[in-house]
Amino acid sequence: MYLRVTVETYVLKKGRFQNGAAFFYGLAFSFKSASIKIRNMKVKNWNSLFFISCAILSFSLDNVYSQETIVEDPTGIEEWVLVWSDEFDGKEVDTTKWRIEDAALIKNNELQYYTPEDVYLENGNLVLRSRKKSMGGRDYTSGLVETKGLYTQTYGFFEIRAKLPKGKGIWPAHWMMNAVGTWPPEIDIMELIGHEPNKVHMTNHWGLHPDNRMEGSHFTGPDFSEDFHTFGLQWEKGLLRWFVDGEERYSTTENVHDVPFYLILNTAVGGNWPGKPNATTEFPQYHYIDYVRVFKKNIPEKPFIIASADNGKVYFDPDKERYDKGDDVTITAVPDIGYIFDSWAGNMEGFDNPLTIKMNKNLILKALFEKDPDGPVLISQGKKVVASSLESPELQASNVVDGNLGTRWSSKFSDPQWIYIDLEEEYTIEAVKLYWEAAHGRRYEIQVSNDAIDWTTVETFNDNVGQIKDIWLENAAGRYIRLMGSERATQWGYSLFEIEVFGK
Numbered sequence: 328m329y330l331r332v333t334v335e336t337y338v339l340k341k342g343r344f345q346n347g348a349a350f351f352y353g354l355a356f357s358f359k360s361a362s363i364k365i366r367n368m369k370v371k372n373w374n375s376l377f378f379i380s381c382a383i384l385s386f387s388l389d390n391v392y393s394q395e396t397i398v399e400d401p402t403g404i405e406e407w408v409l410v411w412s413d414e415f416d417g418k419e420v421d422t423t424k425w426r427i428e429d430a431a432l433i434k435n436n437e438l439q440y441y442t443p444e445d446v447y448l449e450n451g452n453l454v455l456r457s458r459k460k461s462m463g464g465r466d467y468t469s470g471l472v473e474t475k476g477l478y479t480q481t482y483g484f485f486e487i488r489a490k491l492p493k494g495k496g497i498w499p500a501h502w503m504m505n506a507v508g509t510w511p512p513e514i515d516i517m518e519l520i521g522h523e524p525n526k527v528h529m530t531n532h533w534g535l536h537p538d539n540r541m542e543g544s545h546f547t548g549p550d551f552s553e554d555f556h557t558f559g560l561q562w563e564k565g566l567l568r569w570f571v572d573g574e575e576r577y578s579t580t581e582n583v584h585d586v587p588f589y590l591i592l593n594t595a596v597g598g599n600w601p602g603k604p605n606a607t608t609e610f611p612q613y614h615y616i617d618y619v620r621v622f623k624k625n626i627p628e629k630p631f632i633i634a635s636a637d638n639g640k641v642y643f644d645p646d647k648e649r650y651d652k653g654d655d656v657t658i659t660a661v662p663d664i665g666y667i668f669d670s671w672a673g674n675m676e677g678f679d680n681p682l683t684i685k686m687n688k689n690l691i692l693k694a695l696f697e698k699d700p701d702g703p704v705l706i707s708q709g710k711k712v713v714a715s716s717l718e719s720p721e722l723q724a725s726n727v728v729d730g731n732l733g734t735r736w737s738s739k740f741s742d743p744q745w746i747y748i749d750l751e752e753e754y755t756i757e758a759v760k761l762y763w764e765a766a767h768g769r770r771y772e773i774q775v776s777n778d779a780i781d782w783t784t785v786e787t788f789n790d791n792v793g794q795i796k797d798i799w800l801e802n803a804a805g806r807y808i809r810l811m812g813s814e815r816a817t818q819w820g821y822s823l824f825e826i827e828v829f830g831k
């Protein structure tokens with residue numbers, strides 16, 4: 328049952344304003360003040376009932392009606408719908424859109440500690456600052472944000488407007504990684520090596536580590552540290568096209584990925600490619616990002632659904648990148664542990680879950696969840712953890728309960744391996760959430776115990792695919808909870824960013 332209909336689709340069409348929906352816009356506008364839940368019998372504004380009946384009428388005419396605003400066309404040749412963006416106009420980084428790194432990532436021999444201190448908004452820009460400052464065992468600090476776990480997309484147009492830092496050892500990048508967590512694939516929209524501030528690199532990575540491959544090109548232009556420039560990527564089935572300031576600078580039709588990716592914006596310091604900073608490198612350096620805009624191509628006969636969610640996930644049946652006009656699609660919002668579904672927002676607002684709709688237009692939806700006051704609470708963070716082995720001293724067991732998705736525990740490269748958490752007292756354990764790294768366990772058991780000697784298995788996985796896993800448990804109680812791995816899925820050890828245990 329849909330009682331409200333709104334209003335925010337941006338259609339790009341060759342720079343012209345298209346206003347085909349004024350009537351519906353008026354309706355929807357009148358409607359913005361209404362907030363009614365029929366299902367829960369909560370009616371906040373009876374004056375809106377007239378408009379509700381209008382909306383039901385309009386809904387019966389069509390699923391959705393939208394205010395259509397034309398934005399500049401990023402490619403000049405096609406019609407695009409803005410589906411996700413951040414203009415960075417606020418006071419603080421929007422953490423429903425971005426995860427802010429807080430870790431000494433072990434990668435490419437880079438020298439920075441990524442800290443939230445170096446990620447902030449200023450004058451309508453996201454600022455990633457790089458400093459010569461000791462932190463977390465590193466000699467430099469810098470900033471990294473990503474949409475991992477918050478927003479992913481397959482295909483589209485991705486545009487970032489930025490003014491880049493420069494100098495020997497400075498490595499700004501706008502790039503994308505596979506949402507599933509394996510590497511490659513990776514698409515680098517823009518990379519710049521700071522001692523060549525007029526050269527932009529554009530690269531596609533494919534294959535699977537260690538048999539990975541890459542192909543790319545570079546464009547030599549102005550000094551990209553002196554002013555703002557736009558860096559764009561058009562990604563379609565079998566096509567990748569890179570743009571700098573609206574001009575195509577590289578393209579390929581080979582090895583084009585077809586799985587969802589998330590976005591990453593960062594400035595690395597040092598690393599194998601740029602080398603170390605030297606006496607000529609000036610600190611601090613600033614990487615200014617004016618906006619990030621993500622589009623999907625508007626194909627009227629092939630509408631799409633984009634759904635975002637924090638504290639939950641959205642599933643589609645059938646799950647397709649595009650639908651045929653008239654297809655029925657069932658959309659289900661599944662809350663994270665400890666949350667309950669509240670409502671839908673975006674092009675279509677309502678309270679039914681799951682909901683079935685007829686695909687007549689592009690739909691941009693957001694699932695809203697709220698904290699479940701009766702739900703289980705997180706009981707594992709900061710507790711004592713013991714593991715069977717460590718891959719290396721910095722990949723310590725306590726990293727799975729530090730609340731940081733950038734730090735992880737990893738075991739030695741053999742089977743079996745285990746890790747347990749001491750909850751300090753006996754709990755009824757209702758759920759466990761595992762955040763696997765790419766090196767995950769294929770077969771493992773969840774076990775509980777009151778003495779860390781005799782273990783009872785409460786859940787068994789025989790063909791685990793990794794990623795983020797919500798595990799609901801029945802009749803599980805104990806002071807200790809253990810993940811007992813019997814078969815690794817990769818040649819590497821068992822590797823987990825975080826284990827969250829929920830109970831009462």
Ligand SMILES: [Ca+2]
Pocket residue numbers: 414415416451452616617618
């Ligand atoms: Ca801005």
Ligand SMILES: [Ca+2]
Pocket residue numbers: 726727728729730731732733734735824825
């Ligand atoms: Ca962690």
